[in-house]
Amino acid sequence: MKPPLFEILAYEPTDLGILCLRRRELLCEPGTIVTEVTLNHEFLMSSYLTASEKALSEIALQMHSGSGLRVLVGGLGLGYTSATALESERVSQCEVVEFLPQVINWLEQGLVPLSDKLNAENRLKVTQGDIYQQLASPPEQKHDLILIDVDHSPDENLDDASGNFYTTDGLQRAKLHLEEDGILGVWSYAESSRFVDALHEVFREVRIEPVTVFNNLINEQQTDWLFFARG
Structure with a gap:
């Protein structure tokens, strides 16, 4: 079975903390790919619910x-x-x-x-x-x-x-x-x-x-x- 997609697109320090941009496939909705942003490892925003x-x-x-x-x-x-x-x-x-x-x-x-x-x-x-x-x-x-x-x-x-x-x-x-x-x-x-x-x-x-x-x-x-x- 193909593993779910998970990619770190960017991971970099900023004036507000560590900023991460990631792309992943939702486990609850196979085939749905979302882009997400975290700041200091806390969820910030997503392309899933806009x-x-x-x-x-x-x-x-x-x-x-x-x-x-x-x-x-x-x-x-x-x-x-x-x-x-x-x-x-x-x-x-x-x-x-x-x-x-x-x-x-x-x-x-x-x-x-x-x-x-x-x-x-x-x-x-x-x-x-x-x-x-x-x-x-x-x-x-x-x-x-x-x-x-x-x-x-x-x-x-x-x-x-x-x-x-x-x-x-x-x-x-x-x-x-x-x-x-x-x-x-x-x-x-x-x-x-x-x-x-x-x-x-x-x-x-x-x-x-x-x-x-x-x-x-x-x-x-x-x-x-x-x-x-x-x-």
Whole structure:
């Protein structure tokens, strides 16, 4: 019998710890190949369940009726949020700010599932940087949609430096980067009443969308949480 596929595509130190990109065949679904990322040997993301990453773009686009939209995405990950945004003809530009240069290299080297699609997209610009630092600084350009998928949740951050973004002060600074009627969207794996309260203090409209899917890997449903706010 052929053994299940398991490949380590990249294993390298970063400013946040050891980052690993791997590709494997699911034991529970023979023939299904997934790409996964771990940070410090803890699961970070996967190409297996991507509904909430896609919904981050889909719902934000539904909330904005404009065209020629400029989108800013914080966190490249495996590219599902930015790829979904770029499926809309109403998006004229999508800029992705990714903290880890290693993740950008994976895309450029064709190591992630969406590499061919994203590398061929002339509306996409990927830069290395700190999205939280950028949103805390005066805006050089405003965006119609700002979509953040970096931390596990507003209350569980990958790096202590990002914490201020989720406060009233941080959101007020981030709001300056939005065009009038612009939409902020934030991905989280958990609810956060503290963050919701801060959103209500800063924005005139707040929307919370749970995205529930059945995870065959753990044989139970799981829910991610999407927070949206209109400037």
